[in-house]
Amino acid sequence: MSTELHPFAGRVREFITRTTSLPVSPELHAEFESLALELHHLQQRHNPVVRDGNADRPKGGQTQLLTEVAAIPTAAFKEFEVTCIPESERTREFHSSGTTGQRPSRHFHHGDSLELYDTAAWAGFQRRWPDLRPPEIFGSLTPSADLAPHSSLVHMFELWAARLKIRSSLFWGENGPDGWTVPTQRVVESISALQNPILLVGTAFNFVHLLDDLEHRGCRLPLPAGSWVVETGGYKGRSRNVPREDLHQAIATRLGVLPIRIITEYGMSELSSQAYSTVTANGQPSARLQFPPWARARIVSPESGREVDIGEVGLVQILDLANVWSAFAIQTEDLARRQEDGFELVGRALRAEPRGCSLQSAGPI
């Protein structure tokens, strides 16, 4: 079974490494599509959920068109085991950090898939920051992987710190009854003592907690010049929803970081690759997100299922070659506006019916 996937993963790894710093081109698109279709056929053989999800497609899933591939909804990761990895070979599980009380999404991994994850995540980081001078300090508002073993985000942060060879990395976050909390006092003390630039990372709700606390205390916490901030979106009901622009403005004001050095990362436990916010042609920070050449976002109309025109809003569907051992085509519940070369998040699928009416799970089959 895995005898087919292992060499394919090697080819994906080669593609990632080769294209890390390359600009997108029609040739890269074509290579991506060819690999994606091959992966699709492989996954139909090895992942029962992908096989069943494509059973009623034209040509029974033997399509030669990426547009005919059935994307697996992220909600399916809560109910089913969306994986090619047999139970006995699984060594790690990443969970989504949804509302407590509901079963989270589960994305299963083993040594090989994690290696591919790490390759994709690190290449993505390098692509975004090709000329980064590694900062002295790495600080995360999230807990460490010891305290959050199922968080793909924390795993990625620890990967960055390791690959950047940053000797001093701090994970301040703690686990609370309602999820992660930020111990502001300790963060303030650590950062106030800094002389050299820091790469400060966290979820959007981490930053909201920190900024609200700082406002409450009436103080600022300026980071040393040359610092970077990466926020990974996601409020998940843990804090008030702050529009991206306002969040970045608050970070700029209270943490003294130039807007151009505040980056949004977009990823999820169901993926292995990440998208990052970009910079406009004249050097201004932009909310436009881009995936690297081994992943692609398609913005699809919820009505027709087809890709929307540029400028229109639709559901974000992601094709991620690094998801070799799970499902490479994922359907999210995020809404975005399609742009010339990327997409901009505008919200989430919204229920019209009253709250508190979650979908009953039929349970795994």
Add this chain to the structure above:
Amino acid sequence: MHLPNLFLADLPPDAPMGPALVRDACLAVKRNRSHWLALRKTQELVELLAFNAERWLTPDFGFRQQALKQGPAETGFGAGTLARGLDAFFRAVTVESLNALLTQELGDARRLDEFSAPAGELRQGRMALARGPDLLVHVAAGNLPSSTLSSLLLGILTRSAQFVKLPRNGTVVPRLFAHSLADLEPKLGSCLELATWSGGTHDLEAALLSEADCVTVQGTDETVDSLRTRCPRTCRLLAYGHRLSFGFVSADQLSTYMARKVASRAAADITAWNQMGCLSPHVIYVEEHGATNPEGFADLLAQCLEEREQNEPRGEIPVETAAHLASRRSLHELRGARHAAAHSEAATMPRGAFFDAPLGGTRVWASTHSTAWTVVYESDPRFQTSCLNRFIYVKPCRDVADVLRQAEVVRGQVSTVGIATTESRLPELALQLAHWGVPRICPLGRMQEPPIGWRHDGRPALADLITWTDLETA
């Protein structure tokens, strides 16, 4: 048609609105009421309301035409759906039905005019006079215009001055209705005020609540709770919170001949107001062991919804709502495919002749290239709330007692159960539902056609507005 600026809601959206303006408007309608409306006779008002309703049923009535022209863009309902909903409402408003309502609620149709009594009370040496609130305020819900029109109608019967606070996306039809009344009788128009402002504009609401004698509120539980805390003690609050409904089909209605007719009736209920009302079904429970099984019924229902879509399309919905519908659909489709695969691996018996369907589990029927309608059959009998906009669950059950066990999670929040059954079974079914707490039971197909006298959430809507004066003569 150009509407004159009779009401605050007629003004441009950026017109300044302040608490003083709201207070003045309240005083004005109260004053106009005391000079005219308070002195009217009940029958005069009954005839006026019935006559106006008749006008609204005629296709070339200017206000109706305007409602069907401007309403869709604001409400999101297609013109056909809007017309059907308005017709259902106005058809129920006749001289007979209004008098029946008055007798039902007050014991005697003269009670608002004079001390009077039905025979039983008279024998006890008692009479009574019914008085409505001086100023009746309505905080209207966003989804269906018919509930706002109903509130206005009842307030006219009780001779109250009325102030309706409309939601931003629900002004067109209520305004046209109020204008049609003013067109018929300007003095009646002067006793009504309609205004709109964003929810949570507390100073405007405080001004309104301080003048009101009685407030009706329809909306989410949060809206109701918020208003409850801000309503002065001297003001009576009638609250109608979140409710949902479902359908039930008994096995004896599932012959090949009957099943399709019943499915058509269910489709009527699902498409009325695009399923967005409290009276709209989220689930149709179908008894097992009928000649058509529940999954077969779901198939018929899908055919009926497709036909309805051709004649009365659902229309466009906001992209984030369509996105939620599409997400739910794809999850159910995947569940269905998983279940089908699991069963085909295990299956040893031949398929039935009628349709080659998976044995139980989940199955989805859906409009193609749109989210216009969706049927999800689930063998899991647990009650499931729908995401609405013509998205219906069909589930099997052994009997009504089984349904009530599965629906325990929504007990106390149910408004209507639409039933398809035989005349002989109906009393026993109705009793079971009533004891469980269902306030309204009606034939499947009529869920969104409540009569004017229906008891809203089990309460007498007109009588709840009344303050009585008892006169004991013996």
